[in-house]
Amino acid sequence: MEKMSIMEEGSLKKVLIITGGSRGIGAATARLAAQSGYAVCISYLRNKAAASAVVDEILKAGGEAIALAADVSVEAEVVRLFEQVDEALGAVTALVNNAGVLEEHMRVEQMDAGRLSRVLSTNVIGSFLCAREAVRRMSSANGGAGGAIVNVSSAAARLGSPNEYVDYAASKGAIDTFTLGLAQEVAAEGIRVNAVRPGVIYTDIHASGGEPDRVDRVKGAVPMQRGGTAEEVANAILWLLSDEASYSTGALLDVAGGR
Template sequence: MKQVLVVTGGSQGIGAAVARLAAARGYAVALSYRRGKAQADAVVADIVKSGGQAIAVQADAADEQATEALFAAVDRALGPVTALVNNAGITGPARTLEDVTGEMLTDVMGINVNGCFLALREAARRMATDRGGAGGAIVNVSSRASELGGPNEWVHYAASKGAVDSFTIGAAKELAPRGIRVNAVNPGLIDTEIHAKAGMPDRTERFKAVIPMGRAGSAEEVAKVILWLLSDEASYVTGALVPVGGGR
């Protein structure tokens, strides 16, 4: 059966690493992006150049109609979805909790929580065996912040990822009898552009001393864990929250 993967937020960072690795392992890949069209197109071009199949679709993860349109576009271009990586997410600006505005909170929760829910819903509608689907696997990209709490920087972000963890556990139990596995990865300090976007380009260097392994992780290291969770090698794994944090 053709394996078709949707990666939300797949134009850069962990999402782009997942898209490239999945394509190398035989998946047809659809990646969504909100603003980074050039970056998304570059990922697609890399995959196609290597002999894979990929498309990029513009979609705001927090927008219900855009998410529905994303999955409809994948249906038309690639066929039935068999896997989803819910990667789209933002940290919001680094703030102490009393300086977080309602607008910041709405933005972070809209993409990280609502967006995760909406994409998983659309995937489940297509994969669930009781709806005529063939089953499948879903991986939500959470964060070690959900346990660590993000004090003095990202309490709002950490709270959103706590919701993703809870959502992962509940969805896994609900969807297991219907042929769908749902797991999450919880990356820690990962060397991607997310830190610079939050105004802290040196954050990985500053924080690596608190990591038992003494370094930041790479997007590719996270991607390998995600691809394992999607694979048949993880066929009896569902509802798991897998830390990828170098021991922290």
């Protein structure tokens, strides 16, 4: 694959890893990031065709992108993902922890340990592991040049998602706390850590919960009276990654139409 070298002012190449980047918010973020001058790595779990389609779109527009398979809940696969990016694109300067899973709507009393393990392993442990690898490369304490991390949380962290997916909501509550703690831990090392909390957004994750049309059902509860788009969330993510947000760290930015 022919690659185009993309450089920032000061000759630091901007390299972004987006986990779960083959669809929805992740794919929209990948496209926008490439337009903004990032060399992008999309990680995906199973849907190689979808990830490759996003990469092809970026390459045709003159950007630089690759897609790599990785299960972020597996430590060895996360380590391998970052090592492959080191070799293919260079040192990571930005990370978007977007990979997440949602399972069928049910009450807590119906959930088994297997489901809880799957949701928390991907949504929480995966974000920790990816952030760990990013900090090891970005931190000035480790000889890095700094960077930015954006965690994709959810308005569910504030609302609890009763009768639907309290486990998913709890995992995103953990992401909020993780964002606050890590932001303070690495603030003096040149790394900013923030989160976006999307509300009801038109993506296919709702099908995983058993209700593909959920956004249309609940949008009446949104003050703006509509669901959001993946591109609207991507715009917020790119702002938090950018120098325009240079004094923002530990922020939880709601992109939820006022809900």
